[in-house]
Amino acid sequence: MLKENRSLDRGIEILETLAREGAMSLADLHRATGLPKSTIRRLLQTLIARKIVRRSLADQLYRTLLVFPDISTEVMPKGMLQVADAAIPRALALTKAIGWPSDIHIREARAMRIIDSTRQVSNFHVEQGQINRRVSHFGSATGLACLAALSDGEIAATYEALKSDLHWGPVRFGLDLPALMRRIEEVRARGYAERLPAHLSEREWDTDLRAIAVPIRAGAQVLGGLSVLWLRTYKSVPEFAELHLDALQQAAADINAGLDQVWDSPPGLSTSA
Template identity: 30%
Template structure:
């Protein structure tokens, strides 16, 4: 009898562990296939499907019928409603960002992906007067028009990139209208990956300009870091020459610190230059 009870308790613990492993795997990318989840968790596909059905019933995840992928829903945030710490990348990046702005004057922003845009989760605007905005925290930026969004889109895995572009096409945000011009989007993405940095569409806001670069944890894209300057104060070429190397120094430092806190070495702090499709 005691052994039976202990065995049932052990089965229950394993079930919870499997659910947590699957939630963590879903959280690593915007969209995951069943194969992705099986490869990352090592769980049998039948078990993954049962857990996904449970998550769907609880409003934590959903399946995209168009692409056969799974993604988390906003309700998953209820699991952390009593936890107030920021993601590790923000914790690591903020001090580095503030040091830069205090030294150079220009504000920085760090953005994370959220459903169909990137959201500014850290900003150094409070540490400078060189900004047209009083704050950019929690602002949502287009994936196809804004520098931070373009940076994230260009350095996302090719399969996710295609889905994100399709999602942008359904957006009612006027800044996402460019997603319908497939040729222009392909050129923009190719240019971003070749340069290693993204620029904002100059027709959006001509008074200022932004350069954005990716931040990787191991080889996984986790955020983008952007510098904004007043256009009248500095040309694009001057900004690129002076600040792109500094931006990469900062993202390298952030990636190294993320690796250190995870007790491993970063494989590639810079975006991998490979032959993946740009669109």
């Protein structure tokens, strides 16, 4: 029993450290806790198997999926693990097939949030994405893809909720509601969204990249988006879409089918800012 309690105590120490510090490597955890790396590695394997910790594909860092009210620096988005589990294998297959990387986003109330990426395993060198980075609903490819998958009433409600937000709202892109709806109709007609030229996120990022995206769903619920990114000098958006849109749409359809089998009905997504 003493050995089991010791293991439990060490596991909790790892979880508390991840909750307090955020994403960490094995070396980071070793420095923070003083535990042997072999012990940390063994405990992490158990925590990952129990869906309590996950290791991101994009940066290979460990993150806890539990929230400690007095410790955690950020609320964990609901449904993130289910979306990641369904999306990552399909996104990897897509990148293997076309070479270019994908970002996986979930939809939150104020912005889209990147939860993982295949940039690290792409054949092409592109700037590495940042896990948990937020991008605009109105300027990003995934945000516009999600909006286009909603009803017109839901789009109008999102617009009204964010129109006074100078950071995340449509004003940054000079969009009134009629202009937004015209863009939405273009997305629906094409079958994909592209990021706006004036795309801005929490900070300037990916200025040398283009992106197209399609939504990710579970049933009728729009959960997020899957994008493909490429260097701006490679091809125009229509040229790239002609080559790779079918593969992107099939990857999203496979993700949706996987989510339909596991999605809790309905857990809802985080509405944190």
